[in-house]
Amino acid sequence: MGADLWIISIAIFCLGALMGALNFITTTLDMRAKGMTLMRMPLTCWAWFVTAILGLLAFGVLLSAGILLLMDRNLGTSFFVPLGTVNGVLTGHKGGSPLLWQHLFWFFGHPEVYIAILPAMGLCSQLLSVFSRKPIFGYKAMVYAILAIGFLGFMVWGHHMFMSGMSPYSAFAFSIMTMGIGVPSAIKTFNWLGTLWRGKIRFSSPMLFAIGFVSLFVVGGISGPFLAQPVLDIYLHETYFVIAHFHLIMGVASIFGIFAATYYWFPKMFGRMMNEPLAKTHFWLTFIGAYAIFMPMHYYGMAGGLRRYSQGTEVGWINQLWPIQRFISIAAFVTIAAQFIFVFNLFWSMKKGKKAVDNPWEATTLEWTTATPPPHDNFGGLTPVVYNGPYEYSVPGAPRDYVMQTDAPVTARH
Ligand SMILES: [Cu+2]
Incomplete structure (x- = not known):
């Protein structure tokens, strides 16, 4: 019975992952056909993309942990109950591990921190570029830093459990991994400062x-x-x-x-x-x-x-x-x-x-090419064709201080 459940769960997971991968590939190809390559995506979209992956992997664990907890409370199982009591009430079951609950909870809980903050990182990167009238400093580094933060976010849940009686060797490993997140975070911070540096900043x-x-x-x-x-x-x-x-x-x-x-x-x-x-x-x-x-x-x-x-x-x-x-x-x-x-x-x-007006901040990304407020389906049935990267500000030789993603290409920065 137990083995069957395992096989069914793994099969469902693989099927889900396969469908997700197929969806990603077809969507990426669709976007490419209109000129929107992955490396022309605004950082807001990159951040939401990575956040979505984190959400898929993290919330599933919380859901499972929640179901096990409900079973402990109501169906007489003992996943997390070490002795025969729940909230001081005697029960007939024991042998579970409260630490298992902590592990499952924090395996969700730490990535959740990034689920909350990655979207803000993406859109603030975008805004710093728009209102400094400068391309974002280190676009590719920003993308890879988001990916690195998303990946490392799953490796560090143990730093919430140093007080749980964890072996000092495990604690050391979690500590090093956690310090590791400082690297992509610092890359992002320096790139934000680099974007502001000598920009024509508008303090809107x-x-x-x-x-x-x-x-x-x-x-x-x-x-x-x-x-x-x-x-x-x-x-x-x-x-x-x-x-x-x-x-x-x-x-x-x-x-x-x-x-x-x-x-x-x-x-x-x-x-x-x-x-x-x-x-x-x-x-x-x-x-x-x-x-x-x-x-x-x-x-x-x-x-x-x-x-x-x-x-x-x-x-x-x-x-x-x-x-x-x-x-x-x-x-x-x-x-x-x-x-x-x-x-x-x-x-x-x-x-x-x-x-x-349609583009009050003089920004370059697609939402500002359409009417304000946007028509039904955002673009009135006409999918825009993209020729430029998302952060073409102060481009030499351009008629304005910004080149929209749908404008004819002036330079080939991306
Ligand atoms: Cu944490």
Whole structure:
């Protein structure tokens, strides 16, 4: 029975993988026929592509783990139940491993971090190029860095389990792999800075959020290598240092991606511009607010402040740290309040915003070649033909400072 289930599961997996591969090949060939080769794809699309693969591989594991957990709770199995109790209630089964649950959960949980942030990385790369009026620095390096981050993301789940009694040798391997993710992340960061360098920067609201994303990504990411050291992680585990780290990078940085994308594509979606002064107020309050919330958390965590405790009044030294908590709470309320500016701007601009032209940001990618808002099926039945790469800004000899992907080729940069 067990062996049959294995064979059926593996057969279903192989069939799915085969269908996915066929779909990828036919779609790629279709795109090629219209000039859109993989290396002419905007980095936003590359990031979504890799995110989709991560989603396929990671969520399946979470789903399986969830089904096993439900069976443990309801059907009398014992995948994760070590002794005869579940939540303090005696059950008739035992012999499972809670560590198995941790492994399955984090095999999903770590790639999930990249599922949240890769799309923001892709679209912020795109925005930095558009609003610096420069080609993205190192397009191919950016693509390979996304692929490397996606691949390494599946190798490092054990860094969430240093405290589980893991062998120091395994911990060392997970630690080295985790440090390895720093390499493609640094490549991306330097390329973002290289894109900004000497650009004719336009500080429109999508660009502010894209730059804010880079800032938060660096500041949130830099504490990753600290936490990747088992010896430091054993001290910092369950402290607010961890909260500060992952909220900055996975929470706020990704949310900045969502805001950047909304301000950028709103005109295309609704045919109207969002209000810039409101957008900039929203940016500055959120940007300063995010730092005001999460920077003090690092100190609170290093001083030993623990997560998941509603009060620390019994413990003297936690009492002394209470003003930090109070400051964080006030900063959080102010930052949350600032989000109502965004909500108001969103709905107000749909009705009252100034009318948008087809290509308000003077960008090069395909969505800006079609009408605003786009016709049914996006291109009115005419699939555009692509002649250029996605980041042809300040091209020498071109009539404008940008060459759209559908324009006749001026240079053969890609
Ligand atoms: Cu992780």
